[in-house]
Amino acid sequence: MSFFKRLFKVGESNAHAIVDKMEDPIKMTEQGIRDLKKDLSMAMQGLAEVKGIAIRTRKEAEKKKHLAADYERKAMLLLQKMQSNQMDPAEAERLATEALNRKEENAADAQRLDKEATAHETRGNDLQSKVNKLKSTITTYENDLITLKARSRTASSTKKINAQLANIDSSSTIGMLEKMKARVEEDEALAQAYGEVANAGGSIDSEIDAALGGAETASASESLLELKKRMGIS
Amino acid sequence: MGIMDFFKKKKKDKGPDPLSGLTLDTLKKGYYLDYDMKTWEVMAVNTYDWGDNDITYEWQLQSHDDTLFLEMENDDEMFWSISRKVPLRKLDQRIITQLKNGQEPPETLPFEGDVFYLEETGGGHFHADGAEQGREMLQWCYEDDDGTRFLTIEQWGETDFELSLGKKVEEYQFSDILPSGKTDI
Numbered sequence: 001m002s003f004f005k006r007l008f009k010v011g012e013s014n015a016h017a018i019v020d021k022m023e024d025p026i027k028m029t030e031q032g033i034r035d036l037k038k039d040l041s042m043a044m045q046g047l048a049e050v051k052g053i054a055i056r057t058r059k060e061a062e063k064k065k066h067l068a069a070d071y072e073r074k075a076m077l078l079l080q081k082m083q084s085n086q087m088d089p090a091e092a093e094r095l096a097t098e099a100l101n102r103k104e105e106n107a108a109d110a111q112r113l114d115k116e117a118t119a120h121e122t123r124g125n126d127l128q129s130k131v132n133k134l135k136s137t138i139t140t141y142e143n144d145l146i147t148l149k150a151r152s153r154t155a156s157s158t159k160k161i162n163a164q165l166a167n168i169d170s171s172s173t174i175g176m177l178e179k180m181k182a183r184v185e186e187d188e189a190l191a192q193a194y195g196e197v198a199n200a201g202g203s204i205d206s207e208i209d210a211a212l213g214g215a216e217t218a219s220a221s222e223s224l225l226e227l228k229k230r231m232g233i234s
Numbered sequence: 235m236g237i238m239d240f241f242k243k244k245k246k247d248k249g250p251d252p253l254s255g256l257t258l259d260t261l262k263k264g265y266y267l268d269y270d271m272k273t274w275e276v277m278a279v280n281t282y283d284w285g286d287n288d289i290t291y292e293w294q295l296q297s298h299d300d301t302l303f304l305e306m307e308n309d310d311e312m313f314w315s316i317s318r319k320v321p322l323r324k325l326d327q328r329i330i331t332q333l334k335n336g337q338e339p340p341e342t343l344p345f346e347g348d349v350f351y352l353e354e355t356g357g358g359h360f361h362a363d364g365a366e367q368g369r370e371m372l373q374w375c376y377e378d379d380d381g382t383r384f385l386t387i388e389q390w391g392e393t394d395f396e397l398s399l400g401k402k403v404e405e406y407q408f409s410d411i412l413p414s415g416k417t418d419i
Contacts, residue, residue, distance in 0.1 A: 050415075
């Protein structure tokens with residue numbers, strides 16, 4: 001491998017390491033969910049359009065059906081008028097035929113629109129199930145993220161506590177306590193030492209007195225007894 | 235408009251959150267929703283102002299072959315109902331005459347084999363589809379024995395009366411709310 005290639009590789013790996021450090025998985029997931037929601041909104045917009053078209057087409061089909069029925073009723077009325085001699089038969093038949101033609105036209109339109117409406121409704125239902133699936137996926141992701149965030153916070157707090165427990169350096173609380181404990185022990189030792197020095201600080205006579213304490217007391221009482229004897233006091 | 239306004243980024247209305255923002259009480263004109271195996275389009279959002287901040291919201295819903303009115307009353311909790319207009323002639327003729335003569339409607343109302351009992355009366359202003367100017371109206375509301383169906387007589391003028399038959403519904407009966415396909419969401 002040439003020198004420049006190796007240098008480039010080193011640069012590349014360092015850049016990746018920096019980007020890896022900058023990447024916050026929580027923020028990245030949040031952004032991912034935002035993007036998914038945007039997609040969902042677009043899908044819902046499309047679905048709303050399909051549903052709107054389906055309703056309008058179905059309405060139009062119903063209108064055409066009514067019109068067809070209306071033309072048939074009119075043709076029947078014309079024939080009834082012809083039958084009751086209220087109308088010229090030729091004219092009545094011409095108009096009735098025309099009405100029936102219109103009826104056929106509208107019935108054909110109604111049939112076509114019916115089919116179209118059904119197709120739109122089917123497409124709408126299909127899209128609806130996809131939108132529902134996307135909704136449920138995003139909801140799952142959102143819930144997972146909430147749980148992960150909580151876990152991450154707990155882990156971070158636990159890490160901090162554990163670090164404090166483990167860390168005995170002079171800046172940490174435990175370090176301070178240890179330092180204080182050491183100082184107290186030092187003070188206590190010093191106090192004890194002072195006490196010992198104070199005890200040891202007396203004259204040699206005191207030491208002798210202390211050592212012969214019992215003998216001195218005995219000698220004094222003996223002298224007293226002798227004096228009392230001499231004075232005739234019992 | 236100042237020169238700085240030119241550089242200000244216009245805030246784009248991102249619309250409702252597609253997961254949590256599409257609820258029954260946030261329905262707007264042009265929205266779609268499913269109820270009773272049909273898809274309905276919101277044609278209008280009306281309000282009835284009864285005074286003292288007592289407001290009833292009404293959404294006019296239209297399917298390919300039907301129109302109904304979804305109502306929400308907020309009395310500590312939300313009460314939902316749907317109603318359909320019924321021709322006034324379906325009422326007992328004597329009651330119609332009584333109403334048109336300016337007399338108060340009766341305490342009980344026989345209708346389609348059931349008896350409805352007067353529950354509440356009120357007067358307010360009807361605001362059609364966000365209109366600022368309200369239209370004065372009076373209302374008599376009757377309920378059946380179970381309190382599940384209700385009949386409403388509305389008076390809009392001297393002799394202009396409307397009748398509607400409704401029932402209580404629950405929010406869960408409505409689903410698949412979609413924002414308008416025509417606007418930015």
